[in-house]
Amino acid sequence: MTTTPRKGFAAFISDCMRWSLTGGIGYKLYLVVLFGLIGAGIYAYSQQFQYGLRITGMSDIVSWGLYISNFTFFVGVAAAAVMLILPAYILKDKDLHQVVIIGEGVAVGALIMCLLFITVDMGGPLKVWHMIPGIGLFNWPSSILTWDVLVLNGYLALNSMVPLYILYCNYHGRKPVGWKYKPFVFLSIFWAVSIHMTTAFLYQGLPARPFWNNPLLGPRFLASAFAAGPAVIMMVLIVIKESTSYPIDTNIFKKLKRIIVVSAIVNLVMLFSEVFKEFYSFTHHSLSAQYLFFGLEGHDSLVPWIWTAISLNILGTLLFAFDPTKCNPKYLMAAAISLFTGIWIEKGFGLIIPGFVPSPLGEVVDYTPSILEIMITVGILAAGAFVVTMLIKPALVIEMRLREQAGTAGGGE
């Protein structure tokens, strides 16, 4: 390993790639598994590309399935990086400043996953240039999808540019210049809220789907994102703490826990509000909620999922709220997995599928994803994990080296 970093952007890239791919046997095995899953996903997608989306379990009634469900959830995870950025840069919290780069890495990985999910869900991905204004037609501002395209890509740019600049400066051992990146940081804080509200508005703006067409959907998305996103970040931090020598103070876990608990409780309050509205005065608009929670006309495939999700959600919230172990990593990992899984189910296919059932003409069908569809989904999740790993591993190396050189605690300012 070279002691002094070589100059130049190309050197930076090649060093980062080298650092990403070196590691112990466990790490290499992890990468091999990821490559395997990604390869299986690519094969499955080749089938879908050739035969069309009929190889999935979607139909004209449930026309969005596993892909869009995961897209919805992971946009939230991406938005949740703001929960680290806000304290780190505006409130000048030293502890969280050490791990904010990891949060941004998770955000970029989640966003890449979202873009991949949208690409595999489209019937004509080669025609996506039809959306580019100038050479195509862009139905902005009428279509919320166009807003989503703008905000997601803008957020990706913001969240990759800023850490890239900071890391590049740290790579050369110098402090990043404040005015070059701080405005973009502030922008990304508000932008994070807007990406998730815009994604929520995709569904919220459709009066054809009464399950989604309520004003609480946007705020609900934010609450669940700020619970599930930091849970993901906490899981990544625990893995880093257990498997590398990168120092992560327990205070960081305490602060993250606080963020998660508040968001998870708000999320549960909103869930209660929605359940009340659906079931107190039962109208035909509540049939989707009945399908989700209790089954409808013999179709009840989602019922065990949603009750599991709510139980895990409540369990995770309680575990985080009343932590007797004082931030023991294993305990936090269990709580994070519980909360994450609960919200993933409830906000993913627990939100998208019931929106389509019953159909606008009252027809009830079940949706079962096909094997190929699951393979593609898992492939994209693996790709996201891969991206996050590729971003975080060199970042950790650079940060640790900076600390050794600077000889003080706390990374670049």
Place this chain on the structure above:
Amino acid sequence: MSKVSYVTGLFLGALATVVMMNQAATASGSPGSESVKDKIEHATEPFDSMKVTTAYPLPVKTVEAREQYQGGGFKVLARKDQITRFRCSVCHNDKPVKVQNGVLFTHSDIQLNHGLGRNMLTCNECHSIQDRDFLVDKEGRKIDFDHSYQLCGKCHFRQKRDWLGGAHGKRETYWAGERVVRNCTSCHSPHSPAFPTKMPATYSLPLDE
């Protein structure tokens, strides 16, 4: 430096809020475009539908209707060419018909089921006894087979009014150009007018695979 950041942050926050509010306002449906009701109310000028038709004239025999609809005159599908044994007076003239089981030979395909219970119609209530080539109404007026709507409309006056206007019955092939409509007996057998019960032409699949 921190003051600059603070101000920048506030400005960007205000900008983001404005942008998001704009999103809701501009993305909503524009009430500027006219509704269908308004468009209909403003359309009072007559429309010359003869300039629309570019296809062929219909290969059917028609007669000019003896009544008008809201757009003027129109054509009705003829009936006499559909009756195989017209002219009836070939057999039914002053002399009585002297063929053994004549009804069975010629009119056995007729099932009489017009009216309910005690109001069941009989043959002579519609067919003129004096001149079998015509129908007759209660006042004894002769009605041509091609214009049977004049007879049917005596009892079924609501359907006739709707038929003239277009809410009952069927226009033949075109919505534009010359108006050709089906007559009553094109769809309703005069002797057994109710529509039959039958299997539908197709079915719809359940929509989960």
Place this chain on the structure above:
Amino acid sequence: MDSSKKKEGRMQTEDMAEKKSSRRDFIKKMSIAAAAGSAGLVVGGCSGTPASEKMGLKWQEYFKKHYRLMTQEEKDATVTRLERLAKLERGIDVQMSDQGPHEQVLFGYAFNISRCKGYMDCVEACVQENNLDRRGKTQYVRIFEMDPGQLDPTAGDGQYHHEVPVKNKFYMGVQCFHCENAPCIKACPTKATWREPDGIVVIDYDWCIGCRYCLAACPYWGRRFNWGDPEVPNEEINLKQHYLGNRMRMKGVMEKCTFCIQRTRQGKLPACADACPTGSRVFGNLLDPDSEIRFVLANKKVFRFKEDLGTDPKFWYFMD
């Protein structure tokens, strides 16, 4: 999509100037290659084997503009290409039209729920006329067998298959209602669906990217998606086609009822209205004060489905 490719595009680095010139060279080389490639394919498309002609036609079709932005020459050119492609791929002689709307015409539709007996002749006629997928049994028109006292098809049965009409039930047909304030038009991110001046909501199939947002937005389930390649036996294909109507669609695009645009712009009734044996379907020009549809709207008690959603559909229901 890996990290190194992403960092390639970022401009906030010290070596920006150096990077710019090398990137410019790269783009120059790529565009020359692309131009050469496309020139070669177009040339190959005009002559040579049927396979290369097909490739050439498909190449040109891929890069064409949105239908609404085409000049009349470009529209005629794409129609010619599509007719030629149909000949090459299936061996059939298609007559495709790109006839525009007539002036002073706004199509309206009325459905008599007292008269419909559930025969479904309309459903079958539509399938034949519009070259609908036989394998997936796509149907633009759906008929619901309803219990009296309820108007909500949630309670109706859309999958009946027994002798009709059943006593004490009525039959209600639904299809795309061609709303004046259509939520599907608002939802489409590429403006692939729009309302023509004569009121028909159409789709440019080649422009649709298949995101299915319009399907989620429609409150009447009026739109369908081609999950796979639609299959129609060659001998059953309707050869009289319209670019915006019943031409053969491909996998990955949306489709819907077009009020049989290939028929109605030539003055004919749509296939469903023409096939109905009970005369339950009334179709015509809403801007013609003497039309049958105007008579129905003026003299019958009419209602529209889910009118409270503000979609302003041009499809009314009435009773005797």
